[in-house]
Amino acid sequence: MGKVSTFTIDGVKCMAGEGSYIVDAARQNNIYIPTLCDVQGVPPKGACRTCTVRVNGKLMTSCTSRVHDGMEIENNVPELNDLRKSIIEMLFVEGNHLCPTCEKSGNCELQALAYRYAITVPRYPFLFPRRNIDFTHPRIIKDHNRCILCKRCIRVIKDKDGKNIFAFLNRGFKTRIYVDPDLAENLTEELAQKAVDICPVGAIIKRGQGFETPIGRRKYDKHPIGSELEE
Amino acid sequence: MEQSVSSILDTYQRDPTQLMDILIDIQSEAGYISDQAIEQAALGLNISKADVEQTRSFYHFFSKKPRGKYSIYLNTSVVACMMGRDTVARTFEHETGIPFNSVTRDGLIGLFETSCIGMSDQEPAAIINDRIFPNLTPFRAKELIRDIKAGKTMDELIVEGFGDGQNSNKDIRAIINNNIRKIGPVLSPDYKPGKVIREILPKMTPGQVIDEVKNSNLRGRGGAGFPTGMKWELCRQTESSEKYIFCNADEGEPGTFKDRVILTERPKLLLEGMVIAAYATGASHGILYMRHEYKYLKKYLENLIQGAHKRKFLGKDIAGIKGFDFDIRIQLGAGSYVCGEESALIESAEGKRGEPRDRPPFPVEKGYLNQPTVVNNVETFCAAVKVLLNGGNWYRSFGTKDSTGTKVLSISGDCRNPGIYEVEWGFSVNDMCEMAGADDLQAVQVGGPSGSLIGPGDFDRILCYADLSTGGSLILFNHTRDLLQDVVLNFTSFFIDESCGSCSTCRIMPVLLRNKLNKILNARGMNSDIVDMVNWAKVLKASRCGLGQTAANPIVSSILNFKHLYDQRIRGGTHYDMGFDLNRAIQEAGTATGRFPLME
Ligand SMILES: Cc1cc2nc3c(=O)[nH]c(=O)nc-3n(C[C@H](O)[C@H](O)[C@H](O)COP(=O)(O)O)c2cc1C
Ligand code: SF4
Ligand code: SF4
Numbered sequence: 001m002g003k004v005s006t007f008t009i010d011g012v013k014c015m016a017g018e019g020s021y022i023v024d025a026a027r028q029n030n031i032y033i034p035t036l037c038d039v040q041g042v043p044p045k046g047a048c049r050t051c052t053v054r055v056n057g058k059l060m061t062s063c064t065s066r067v068h069d070g071m072e073i074e075n076n077v078p079e080l081n082d083l084r085k086s087i088i089e090m091l092f093v094e095g096n097h098l099c100p101t102c103e104k105s106g107n108c109e110l111q112a113l114a115y116r117y118a119i120t121v122p123r124y125p126f127l128f129p130r131r132n133i134d135f136t137h138p139r140i141i142k143d144h145n146r147c148i149l150c151k152r153c154i155r156v157i158k159d160k161d162g163k164n165i166f167a168f169l170n171r172g173f174k175t176r177i178y179v180d181p182d183l184a185e186n187l188t189e190e191l192a193q194k195a196v197d198i199c200p201v202g203a204i205i206k207r208g209q210g211f212e213t214p215i216g217r218r219k220y221d222k223h224p225i226g227s228e229l230e231e
Numbered sequence: 232m233e234q235s236v237s238s239i240l241d242t243y244q245r246d247p248t249q250l251m252d253i254l255i256d257i258q259s260e261a262g263y264i265s266d267q268a269i270e271q272a273a274l275g276l277n278i279s280k281a282d283v284e285q286t287r288s289f290y291h292f293f294s295k296k297p298r299g300k301y302s303i304y305l306n307t308s309v310v311a312c313m314m315g316r317d318t319v320a321r322t323f324e325h326e327t328g329i330p331f332n333s334v335t336r337d338g339l340i341g342l343f344e345t346s347c348i349g350m351s352d353q354e355p356a357a358i359i360n361d362r363i364f365p366n367l368t369p370f371r372a373k374e375l376i377r378d379i380k381a382g383k384t385m386d387e388l389i390v391e392g393f394g395d396g397q398n399s400n401k402d403i404r405a406i407i408n409n410n411i412r413k414i415g416p417v418l419s420p421d422y423k424p425g426k427v428i429r430e431i432l433p434k435m436t437p438g439q440v441i442d443e444v445k446n447s448n449l450r451g452r453g454g455a456g457f458p459t460g461m462k463w464e465l466c467r468q469t470e471s472s473e474k475y476i477f478c479n480a481d482e483g484e485p486g487t488f489k490d491r492v493i494l495t496e497r498p499k500l501l502l503e504g505m506v507i508a509a510y511a512t513g514a515s516h517g518i519l520y521m522r523h524e525y526k527y528l529k530k531y532l533e534n535l536i537q538g539a540h541k542r543k544f545l546g547k548d549i550a551g552i553k554g555f556d557f558d559i560r561i562q563l564g565a566g567s568y569v570c571g572e573e574s575a576l577i578e579s580a581e582g583k584r585g586e587p588r589d590r591p592p593f594p595v596e597k598g599y600l601n602q603p604t605v606v607n608n609v610e611t612f613c614a615a616v617k618v619l620l621n622g623g624n625w626y627r628s629f630g631t632k633d634s635t636g637t638k639v640l641s642i643s644g645d646c647r648n649p650g651i652y653e654v655e656w657g658f659s660v661n662d663m664c665e666m667a668g669a670d671d672l673q674a675v676q677v678g679g680p681s682g683s684l685i686g687p688g689d690f691d692r693i694l695c696y697a698d699l700s701t702g703g704s705l706i707l708f709n710h711t712r713d714l715l716q717d718v719v720l721n722f723t724s725f726f727i728d729e730s731c732g733s734c735s736t737c738r739i740m741p742v743l744l745r746n747k748l749n750k751i752l753n754a755r756g757m758n759s760d761i762v763d764m765v766n767w768a769k770v771l772k773a774s775r776c777g778l779g780q781t782a783a784n785p786i787v788s789s790i791l792n793f794k795h796l797y798d799q800r801i802r803g804g805t806h807y808d809m810g811f812d813l814n815r816a817i818q819e820a821g822t823a824t825g826r827f828p829l830m831e
Contacts, residue, residue: 046589048735052773059773064589086770090739124743149732159279167281168584168732169288171567173742175732178288180281182484 010137017204022062022073023051023143032226033075034084034113036091036200037150046150050113052088054080081117089122095146096128097201103211104202107216110148111201112225126227131176137184139192140204144176147203156198159192168193177203235260236268247276250582254293255523255563259361259465263297271552289344289584289731291566292523298628299334299341301379303360305367308485309348309676309721310643310706313366316355334511340379346725347485348524351643352410352650352707358720360385361526363407366656371649380447397495402531409492410650411750413666415637416621416629417614418653424499425542427619428550432510435465435619440511444615446623448635453479453571453608454678454702455777459615462605469603474514476505476557477580477599479562480521481571484679485725486704489639490609492651494521494528497613498535502559504612506544506607507619509557517559517655518599520576523566532561568641568729572776574598575731586731587776610639610703634695644666644676644707660690662698669707674714674793679704680722681781682713683788714789715796717802722785723748730778737779739769744786756801758810765790 009031017026019092021044027035036048051062054074062073074080091110099105131144151211153166154177165187170179187195196206215221237668250272257268266288273280287293287706305311305320324330327340334341350356353365362385364556371712378388389814394408411418432440463475466474478501482490493501505517521533536559538544549555562580569575570585577599579585580817597606607615618626627635634656639668640663643649647668654663660675676684678692678701685699692699708714723745732738747764750756768783790797821827 013268044589045733046775047733049775050735061589061775062772066590083770083773086767087735087773090743090770091735093743094735094739125746127742127746148735149738150593151733161277163279163510164281164285166280167285168281169284171289171584172727172732173738175738178281178284180284181277183279183281 005067005069005071007067007069007073009073009075010077016067018068019066022053022060022065022067024145025067026062026073026075027229030229031075032229033062034226035063035201036113036148039117039152039154039156041157042152045151045155047149048087048091050084052080052083060119064088073142084113085117086123088117089124092119092122093124093126093146093149094129096131098145100148103205103209104199104201106213106221108202108220109225111199114218115220116225134179135207136181136205137179137187139187139189139207140179140195142177142179143203143205145203146201147177149175149177149200150200152200153177153195153199153204157195159186159191165191172221183202192209233267233271235731236271238274240272240782245275245277247278247282248582249703250276250283251562251565251579251766253582254290255281255565258293258565260572263299264300265295272493285584286582287414289567291565293453294563295616297334297338297341298343299687300339301359302341302343303375303468304343304345304348304529306346306348306350306354306356308345308354308720308725310486311347311354311356312721313708313712314354318365319355319357319372323376323719324375327421330561339522340376345524345566346728347483348493348794349488349522350481350486351486351641352408352814353408353702354643358477359388360523362389363405363435363524363527364388365407376552396470398533400531402534403495403528405496405527407447407491408649409496411496412642412648412650413652413654415639415653415655416626417495417610417617417637418493418639418651419617422500422620423748424503425544427503427616429617432507432555433550433552433690435620437511437513439493440507440619441467443623444511444618445752446723447618447626448623450634450696451608451613451620452610452614452638453486453573454681454700456696456700459607459611462607463511464506466514466603466605469596471603473600473602474509474512475599475602475604476506476512476514476517476571476788477576477594478605478612479573479608480519480525480596481520481568481576481690481731482609483568483571484681484702484704485722486643486676486679486706487641487702488643489641489703490650491525491528493609493613494525494532498532498617499539500613501609502535502539503544503616504607505559506549507615508554508607508612510549510555512603512605514603515556515558517557518562518580519559520562520564520570520580522564522570523653526563529561529563529822536561567731568725569731569776569778572778575776576606577604585779586733589775591722608702610691613730622709629675631693631695633697638694638701639703640694640705641703642705642707644668644705644711645672646707654694657783660685661695662706662769663694664690664707667707671709672707673710673712674708675706676708676718676720677701679706680683680725680785681777683784684718684792685788686792689792714793715748719785719789720745720748720752726782726785730782734774735777736770737774737782739775741782744768744783747830748786751797751800753814754800754802756797758801758803760801761790761794761797 014029046061050132134142356365450456574588576583596606
């Protein structure tokens, strides 16, 4: 490992490799910064804005910004926590999230963050968009109702030649995920599983498979998201 | 088409970073981009269909369905609407028999809407097959449709004379007028093209050029106001064998049109500025990224670039300086405001969606094709030429201490003399209104939708980076205008249409705010809705780029400065919001059955 940077998060002195992203650096110091779109080891995209922290009065996403010596990072403060909560609420009202019937319930990072931030009812009115469910692919089902457009699938899942299988279609509020029909046709079992696993919500699900783990034994049922770092 | 897609791919050496040009050519040749063309492009470029589709679907002027032999794009900007766009639109619909967003059954005419096209001083305006038709009236709209149906060619559709200045140049031939109302030191015609390149650069080191620009205190004219000399220096300091100079001619901020006039009347000044920047930074390639709406200027500019090569202002060993090589190419956009953001501009020029990048790294370190890149506005390059010509001290004698030099303003709306004005920084809004021939104004939008809406109480404020900063757009509104309905709602919709969609905040919040605003406009709003809007808008500050960060400005600045307009529209006295109106909700069922519940 190269040089080490010293910095603080909410006044707590931390150390991490020079040039590491703030989220990763925080994790190494057992500090949790909530994320949705970030995937460790994959180039970040700053899409969900959940990991926003404040440095020198400036907001920045901690998945895309690197630590440097002497940096003073604000993370777990009321204003930022409310910002994050409101982002989670926006993501809920943007789509149609019917948790009780969703295959991902209990393993879903969006739901887990909603619990973490004690969201009962979002402060925003639901938009109830009309979105469809795409069953045209042999191995996966793409449920656009649940997609939070985090781009994880786009960034992580590529075919053997490195081509994109998933992509953004349109822009702005009309943005949705496009699934390349030819490449999805030839998706391997392994890649299909990877796509399902990488999706933080239940927007990519395995065809022909329902619930594997019963409710109560799923990932976030006993241990709230982030708790692994905070205990 | 199969044949031609293949030859288009060959024209661009089957290079996927040229996907924008490839799609622009397919669209203009076939009138649309079919599934088959997408498949063929994907195959030819060795990328997936998903890769082609993500770029294709991002841009307003790319379509998967035919858009008509004559595609009419009518501007929907605030100023267009103020100048009578809606009656023109109804006439187009009436004469063609189709609503907007569709094509006549015979495939002859398509009607579409589009965001501000940079003609605010001559609205309402439309683009028909890449040519601009300004100053439309219902009569003119009728005539156009009649002539199109009669089989007239594009050239025959033009019955007005060509516009002033170079607009009548054989390579442009546009009906557009420049409306230059005030010329200052930058736009001054007293300028010999190439003088700086030939006589001044050979006597200076790149470091000296940067020092002179720094000494002038010149700051970027695209809106953000970053010091130009410092930007060039940062790029110079980044080691790399390839560096790029980008001219940002995307000019998408509604109400701005000064870059269009500079591109028409002072293009040599701009090209010279790019050469100076190349010399200062060590760049060897330049890209002029121009919005698609200005495609009618492309041939003219390309000829000028060729001419500059002939005169050795571009090419190898420019001005006899050994090893100073620089060329310029034009990259067209395809209808997207966010592509004016410098990193989105670069993404777009690489053939991708115009999604801004996470910064740092900034373009001066990692820009086009990951190489150090300087992006400057059209006007910034022009000012840099004058700085080198007359010296930084001379330049600093104009303007104020923190905002030196001049600014070219685009003034439009309710005034007698809309057009271009070059003024010194430090000009007050009052003086500006007087100059443009406007009296009895209700409000001025300074700096386009991302700026602020101010009332007469603020008209003594001055234009400068420290007070009212502006990329140059000033829109004036008299008392007949309904600011909330005609201005704030229009601007908010503009941001919704133009968001790239990659940040959750910018994708969702403006939609929630527009719903609230509509609730108030529909007389169902309450005081808490106004409070909510101000509070909710804060989340936008966490967006990646300026678009999202300022998307609530129309709402927030109008609440700040025109609160009474909101107060007039809300239901006073109520504190509890039922969320919906029961009577209204059951109206239809009640009418059908003839039964209504008994209510107090
Ligand atoms: C949404 C958005 C749109 C922009 N559009 C333009 C534009 O059309 N033209 C421009 O010069 N700068 C535009 N900018 C500013 C550019 O990002 C950049 O700051 C500028 O081109 C730098 O040049 P300058 O330093 O010469 O001003 C835009 C910024 C944002 C956030
Ligand atoms: S499908 Fe899943 S991984 Fe892909 S963008 Fe949507 S939420 Fe993210
Ligand atoms: S702020 Fe809006 S336009 Fe800018 S990157 Fe984010 S989503 Fe795109």
